[in-house]
Amino acid sequence: MRTVIRTILFALLCWTVHAFPALAQTGGAITGQVADETGGVLPGVNVTLRSVGSDRFSETVTDGVGTYRFDDVSPGAAEVVFRLINFGTVRREVAVAAGGTLTADAVLFVAASADIVITAPERFGTSPKSKTRPRTSWVWRRLAARARSPLHSSPCVR
Secondary structure, eight states, X not given: OHHHHHHHHHHHHHHHHHHHHHHHOOSXXXXXXXXXXXXXXXXXXXXXXXXXXXXXXEEEEOOTTSEEEEEEEOSEEEEEEEEOTTBOOEEEEEEEOTTOEEEOOEEEOBOSOOOOOOOOOGGGTOOTTOXXXXXXXXXXXXXXXXXHOGGGOOTTOO
């Protein structure tokens, strides 16, 4: 009789050890890589995950090789949004399965219009006290002329 009880207790112990990790996996995971249109990875991309029909969201940033990961994501429909300055925003609808890992890669394209604002201190010819049109200093004129000239291209850009 003792061996039967020991066998039952051993079987029950084995079942509980294997059953608890499976019960703990209620959510899924989303992972992926973000690249530009040339295939180059993009570090520093803001990635936002929002469950459809909910106001809750999670955010992360891609690492140095352009990868990101969300763990313990509630199962169901979700939206992943990728944002980076000077690139267009990309939205992806995904369906997360319980205990599964979903791969959602994204390709970002350079934005058609990028706003670049250059502010110059007073010593370069702009003065808030001046009621006339701000002067353009010789430094800015020379830089603008150099940027228009194909002979003075940067050695880093090819």
